[in-house]
Amino acid sequence: MASLEMIVADIAAEMADAPDRGTVADYIPGLAEIDSGRFGIAVIEADGTCHKAGDADEPFSIQSISKVFSLTLALGAIGDRLWDRVGREPSGSAFNSIVQLETESGIPRNPFINAGAIVVADMILGAHEPIEAIGEILRFVRSLADDDSIFIDERIARAEQETGFRNIALANYMRAFGNLRQPVERTLGVYFHQCALAMSCHQLARAGGYLMAGGINPATGHSIVSTQRARRINALMMTCGHYDGSGEFAFRVGLPGKSGVGGGILAIAPGKASIAVWSPGLNPRGTSQLGALALERLVQRTGWSVFEPSGG
Numbered sequence: 001m002a003s004l005e006m007i008v009a010d011i012a013a014e015m016a017d018a019p020d021r022g023t024v025a026d027y028i029p030g031l032a033e034i035d036s037g038r039f040g041i042a043v044i045e046a047d048g049t050c051h052k053a054g055d056a057d058e059p060f061s062i063q064s065i066s067k068v069f070s071l072t073l074a075l076g077a078i079g080d081r082l083w084d085r086v087g088r089e090p091s092g093s094a095f096n097s098i099v100q101l102e103t104e105s106g107i108p109r110n111p112f113i114n115a116g117a118i119v120v121a122d123m124i125l126g127a128h129e130p131i132e133a134i135g136e137i138l139r140f141v142r143s144l145a146d147d148d149s150i151f152i153d154e155r156i157a158r159a160e161q162e163t164g165f166r167n168i169a170l171a172n173y174m175r176a177f178g179n180l181r182q183p184v185e186r187t188l189g190v191y192f193h194q195c196a197l198a199m200s201c202h203q204l205a206r207a208g209g210y211l212m213a214g215g216i217n218p219a220t221g222h223s224i225v226s227t228q229r230a231r232r233i234n235a236l237m238m239t240c241g242h243y244d245g246s247g248e249f250a251f252r253v254g255l256p257g258k259s260g261v262g263g264g265i266l267a268i269a270p271g272k273a274s275i276a277v278w279s280p281g282l283n284p285r286g287t288s289q290l291g292a293l294a295l296e297r298l299v300q301r302t303g304w305s306v307f308e309p310s311g312g
Contacts, residue, residue: 005051007301008043012053014297015039015279015290022281022289025261029159031061034263034280039290041277042201043298044209048218056201060278061156063260065204066137066194067117068211072225072233073140074123082123085179086116090239090246098170106177110240112258115170121191122180130189137194144207146219150199157196164192201264204276208266211237211256212274234268238306245285253295254305259287267295269304 002010016039026032040055074082091109093099100109108116125133134152142150160167171184180187199207209218215230216223225233237256242249249257255275257267263280265288275298279290299305 002301004043004045004302007298008041008051008053011294011297011301012039012041015041015054015294018290018293020289021279022283024263024280025282025286028156028163028261030153030156031262031280034060036279036281038263039277039279039294040201041294041298042205042275044205044212044274046213046218046272050202050205052202055278056276058278059151059198059200059203060264060280061153061195061260061262062197062199062204062264063195063262064112064114064117065258065260065262065264065266066141066197067112067120068233068237068258068266069141069144069207070117070120070124070137070194071111071236072210072229073137074120075229075233076225077126078123082111082120085123086111086119088236088240092244098166098173101170101173101177106174106179108174108179110236112236112240113243114167115174118167118171118187118191119174119179121194122182122187125182125187125190130186130193133190134193137190138197141197141199141207144210144217144224145199145203146206147203150197150203152193153196153198156198157193160192160195161188164188167191195260199264201276201278204264204266205274208268208274208276211268212270212272214271231270234270237268242287243285245283245287248285249287249292253292253299254307255295255299256306257295259291261286263288263291265291265295269299269302270306272302272304 210224234256277291
């Protein structure tokens with residue numbers, strides 16, 4: 001097998017020449033302007049070795065990938081009581097669907113659809129001021145990546161607030177069922193800002209390392225979550241990380257992953273690597289077109305799929 005460094009470089013070259021690059025999200029000002037020709041990949045192995053290519057050091061809006069980190073933070077704060085207010089099942093619906101909330105009494109199917117992540121943001125907010133909760137999320141992600149240059153793109157956050165009418169509707173609907181405890185505008189302020197986190201592939205792969213290493217931050221040796229909780233977060237990423245495209249991603253890639261409409265994907269090969277890819281053009285289900293293709297090819301060449309009999 002070729003070296004991992006060569007595999008990563010080859011995939012980046014292949015993605016540079018790919019003709020079908022998907023469609024950049026145009027409903028959030030700021031994202032619509034991103035060049036669809038961009039592509040980055042970073043792979044950080046269990047021993048800390050990093051292989052990267054393309055635009056791997058270019059910050060981008062991680063959007064819904066942030067839901068992995070906010071879920072981890074909320075679980076650390078309130079534990080399994082979180083699951084009283086959020087489910088753990090795939091939705092089979094679009095990320096911003098309101099349909100299931102009516103029949104399921106305002107309980108979102110999982111923490112990775114927008115409704116679920118808004119409830120998680122409500123838990124993180126608690127009795128704090130929104131600026132304190134936003135600061136806590138930012139500090140947490142910076143500590144995971146060991147990088148204080150990670151920032152929140154205020155322009156994107158403002159655009160989310162100005163155009164997020166579906167999210168406002170979801171939040172009000174759940175508030176009507178009593179599943180939001182804080183005023184809607186305060187909870188959404190936290191949610192919109194977490195989605196506006198800006199990170200590079202390199203930073204994102206470092207931040208996801210604890211999910212590759214059984215809950216331990218491999219860079220520091222500090223425990224972030226228990227081994228069981230890391231396994232369960234990975235399970236949710238596998239079953240729910242790409243909304244109504246989660247089954248297709250599991251079928252083609254076979255790794256826990258979480259996508260965002262900014263074009264990023266965080267993928268975890270447990271015990272082997274934390275991987276981040278970025279290409280802003282999306283497929284019809286809101287996942288990076290080339291990011292998913294790159295991960296599919298990476299797994300084909302490394303044998304890292306969790307379904308491989310050999311374990312890769």
